[in-house]
Amino acid sequence: MLSGFLIVFGLQVVVFSFWGDVAAAAHQWVTVSSYGYCLLIPPLTLYILWSKRAGLRDLAPDVWPWGLGVVALFAVVWGLAAVAGIAEAGQFAVVGVVQGLLATLLGRRIYRRLWLPFSLLWLLVPTGEFLVPALQSATAVGAGGLLGLSGIPIYRDGLTILVPSGSYVVAPGCSGLSFLLSALVVALTFADLFFARWAKQILFVLATLAMSVAANALRVFLIIAVAHATGNVADIAEDHLLYGWAFFSLLLLGALAVGYRFRDDPPSQPPGMPEILGTRITLSRTLWSLALALVAVVVGPLALGRAPPDAGTARAVVMPPLSCGGFTPSARPSLWRTPAALPGVDGLTVLECERDGRVVHVVLAVLERPVRWGKLAGVERWLIDRDLWTRLEIAPATARIDGRDEPVLAERIGQGGSRRLLWSLFWTGGAWRRPGLDTLLADVASDLTGRRRAVALLVGADEDATEDAVKPGGANPGGGDASALLRDFLAGSPLRALLGGPLDGGFPQTSDNAEGR
Numbered sequence: 187m188l189s190g191f192l193i194v195f196g197l198q199v200v201v202f203s204f205w206g207d208v209a210a211a212a213h214q215w216v217t218v219s220s221y222g223y224c225l226l227i228p229p230l231t232l233y234i235l236w237s238k239r240a241g242l243r244d245l246a247p248d249v250w251p252w253g254l255g256v257v258a259l260f261a262v263v264w265g266l267a268a269v270a271g272i273a274e275a276g277q278f279a280v281v282g283v284v285q286g287l288l289a290t291l292l293g294r295r296i297y298r299r300l301w302l303p304f305s306l307l308w309l310l311v312p313t314g315e316f317l318v319p320a321l322q323s324a325t326a327v328g329a330g331g332l333l334g335l336s337g338i339p340i341y342r343d344g345l346t347i348l349v350p351s352g353s354y355v356v357a358p359g360c361s362g363l364s365f366l367l368s369a370l371v372v373a374l375t376f377a378d379l380f381f382a383r384w385a386k387q388i389l390f391v392l393a394t395l396a397m398s399v400a401a402n403a404l405r406v407f408l409i410i411a412v413a414h415a416t417g418n419v420a421d422i423a424e425d426h427l428l429y430g431w432a433f434f435s436l437l438l439l440g441a442l443a444v445g446y447r448f449r450d451d452p453p454s455q456p457p458g459m460p461e462i463l464g465t466r467i468t469l470s471r472t473l474w475s476l477a478l479a480l481v482a483v484v485v486g487p488l489a490l491g492r493a494p495p496d497a498g499t500a501r502a503v504v505m506p507p508l509s510c511g512g513f514t515p516s517a518r519p520s521l522w523r524t525p526a527a528l529p530g531v532d533g534l535t536v537l538e539c540e541r542d543g544r545v546v547h548v549v550l551a552v553l554e555r556p557v558r559w560g561k562l563a564g565v566e567r568w569l570i571d572r573d574l575w576t577r578l579e580i581a582p583a584t585a586r587i588d589g590r591d592e593p594v595l596a597e598r599i600g601q602g603g604s605r606r607l608l609w610s611l612f613w614t615g616g617a618w619r620r621p622g623l624d625t626l627l628a629d630v631a632s633d634l635t636g637r638r639r640a641v642a643l644l645v646g647a648d649e650d651a652t653e654d655a656v657k658p659g660g661a662n663p664g665g666g667d668a669s670a671l672l673r674d675f676l677a678g679s680p681l682r683a684l685l686g687g688p689l690d691g692g693f694p695q696t697s698d699n700a701e702g703r
Contacts, residue, residue, distance in 0.1 A: 192291055193287070193288065193291050193292075196287045196291065197284065197287070200280065200283055200284055200287065204264070204276075204280045204283075207264075207273070207276045207277050207280050208277075208280065210273055210277070211224075211277050211310060211311060211312055214312040215312065218312065219359075219364055220312075220314070220363050220364040220367065221312040221364075221367070222364070223309075223364070223367055223368040223371050224309065224310050224312065226371060227306050227307065227309055227310055227371060230303075230306060230371070230375050231303050231304075231306050231307065234302075234303040234306075234375065234378055234379065235300065235303055237379065238299070238300065238303070241299065242296060242299065248292075248293035248294075248295070248296075249290065249291065249293065250289055250290055250292075250293045250294045250297070251290070252289075252294075253286050253287070253288075253289035253290030253291075253294075253297075254286070254290055255286075256282070256285065256286030256289060256290075257283055257286035257287055257290065258286075259282070259286075260279045260280075260282030260283045260285075260286060261279070261283060263275065263278075263279040263282065264276050264279035264280060264283070266630070267279055272626070274311065274312075274313055277310075277311040277312070278308070278311050278313075281307050281308050281310060281311060284307060285304060285307070288304060302374065302377070302378040302387070303378060305374065306371065306374055306375070309367070309370065309371055309374075314363050314366070314367055315363070317361075317363060317366070318358050318361045318363055319576070319577050319578075321361035321362050321363055321366065321399065321402070322345055322356045322357075322358065322360070322361045322576065323345070324399055324403065325356050325360065325361060325362055325399075325402050325403045325406055326342060326344070326345045326347060326356045326406075327342075327403075328399075328400065328402075328403025328404070328406075328407070329347060329356070329403045329404075329406040329407040329410065330342040330347055332403065332404065332407035332411075333347070333349065333407055333410060333411065336407075336411060338350075338410075338411065338414055344576075344578060344600050345357075345576055345600065347406075347410060349410060349414050350414070351413060351414040352413065352414075354406075354409075354410055356406065357576075358576070360402075360406060361402070362398065362399060362401075362402030362403075362405075365398045365401065365402050365434050366395060366398045366399065366402075368398075368434075368438075369394050369395055369397070369398035369438060370391070370394075370395060372394070372438060372442070373390060373391040373394035373395065374391060376390070376442055376445060377390045377391055377445075380445065380446060380449040380450065381445075381448075381449065381450050382450040383450065386448070386450065390445050393441070394438075394441055397437060397438075397441055398434070398438075401433070401434055401437045402434075404433075405433050405434065408433070508535050508537060508548075508550065510537060510539035510540075510546075511539075511675070511678045511679045512541075512674075512678045513539035513540060513541045513546060513675060514539065514540045514541065515537075515538065515539060515540070516538040516539055516540035516545050517538070518538050518540070518545045531551045531552070531553060532552050532553055532554045533551070533552035534549065534550070534551050534552070535549070535550045536548070536549050537549075537550075539675065541671070541674075541675075544647060544648075544667070544668075544671050545647065545648065546645055546646070546647050546671060546672060546675045547645065547646040547647070548643075548644070548645050548646075548675075549642075549643075549644050550641060550642070550643055551641065551642040551643075551644075552639065552640075552641050553639070553640045553641070553642065554639055576599060576600050576601065577597060577598075577599055578598045578599060578600045578605070579597070579598045580595065580596065580597045580598075581595075581596050582594075582595060582596070582620060583595070583596040583609065583669075585609060585611075585672065585673055585676045585677075586673065586676065586677045587618065587676050587677070587679070592611060592618040593611060593618065593619060593620045594609040594610065594611045594620060595609065595610050595611065595620045595621050595622070596608070596609055596669075597609075597610070598649070604648070605648070605649040606646055606647065606648055606649060606668075607646060607647050607648075607649055607668040607669065607672065608644060608645070608646045609644070609645050609646070609672050609676075610642065610643070610644045611642075611643055612625045612629075612640055612641065612642050612643070613640065613641040613643070614628050614629045614632055614639075614640040614641075615628030615629065615631055615632045616632075645672050645675060645676065646672075647668040647671050647672055648668065649667075649668045
């Protein structure tokens with residue numbers, strides 16, 4: 187009873203201390219359909235814990251001091267995520283703090299028996315978007331293969347499926363991410379309730395996840411096949427999400443029925459008094475452990491709450507004039523979003539340069555104190571409208587800038603039959619870096635030493651149809667002519683004049699912009 191009361195109290199303190207992260211996650215639960223399953227996790231976890239109460243009669247809660255280390259570790263992770271502005275990492279850290287608190291107050295033995303229902307709490311974090319490109323490809327390949335087997339004439343171009351009755355695109359919303367995550371929650375719950383052996387639990391979860399991926403490809407195939415057979419009279423594609431969930435629910439129920447036939451009988455529970463394992467529980471020991479855990483929880487939010495008031499304020503930066511170098515200025519429409527759509531960017535220069543009819547789209551974005559509030563993380567994605575373009579391939583590459591080979595991230599995006607190659611890199615910590623963990627760590631170090639500025643450079647070019655076979659990780663990363671075009675532009679660009687100068691703090695500033703992130 188005492189441990190239960192203290193756990194409830196501790197969870198309330200955690201939620202209050204990290205309210206921003208909790209509220210952001212809850213907002214996605216109710217606004218993003220892929221994460222609606224999160225609303226089921228708290229009641230499912232409580233039900234599993236209640237159903238296991240008889241199996242815990244031989245144990246009693248015992249304070250586990252090493253759980254305090256888990257709390258402190260994830261509190262540090264949360265602090266780094268808050269400084270770097272990585273919301274997803276911060277939310278995972280909050281769940282890690284909760285796990286450490288539970289392990290501390292319940293003890294290692296009880297926590298180990300309840301690890302599976304406690305593991306469901308990790309799924310409260312809205313995550314999984316990194317799986318969308320792979321799921322889209324798997325769905326397109328699977329649906330295309332089934333269409334071919336059914337005898338329907340088909341031509342598949344990446345994520346676009348062409349049949350005589352029309353054209354269909356496997357958009358991010360059709361990737362089946364929501365099916366996969368929902369299947370994971372249901373499979374973990376079922377496996378914990380009806381299987382006693384780990385091998386069965388793991389096998390059932392993996393089989394259910396594979397079924398969800400295959401079911402999504404089958405769903406897309408059926409939608410296209412029915413639309414083709416009826417000449418789109420039923421307009422089934424308009425209601426594909428409703429039909430998809432009904433179809434997926436039937437398959438999931440079938441999987442549960444099969445799994446139920448192989449269930450394990452619950453083990454008999456020996457009568458007797460609970461055994462207090464390890465050291466004897468005392469009120470003072472438990473309260474001291476809770477107090478130390480909560481101190482580790484609240485220190486980070488209180489410290490970051492004292493950050494300078496202008497930490498997240500966007501500043502208007504006077505950008506230096508840039509030219510196209512050996513290329514010719516072009517009047518083609520810009521590839522990039524407008525500055526009004528990027529409140530976290532403090533300065534933006536957009537160029538459209540042309541050579542021999544090929545256009546290079548260039549954007550240079552300056553971010554003051556980028557590590558704070560997550561200005562740096564993901565800015566290369568903000569500049570492209572991801573609702574219209576789908577990532578096809580991504581790989582590291584190199585480009586020659588100022589006579590040196592510098593790291594870039596090569597990304598191919600597609601829309602219908604159009605393909606574009608994007609290269610992105612950052613200047614932070616006195617060097618060019620690819621987007622990723624290395625950039626974030628260098629940016630944190632720059633922030634600590636007072637060099638609070640970063641520059642994001644993105645260049646893009648349209649690809650020819652003949653370049654589809656060239657992979658980003660090949661000898662010529664990211665495409666044939668488009669790759670060579672971008673290399674030539676960066677090798678002869680005037681950007682080297684900025685190295686060691688304005689990039690490290692030489693851009694003059696105008697008045698503060700009231701709009702912050």
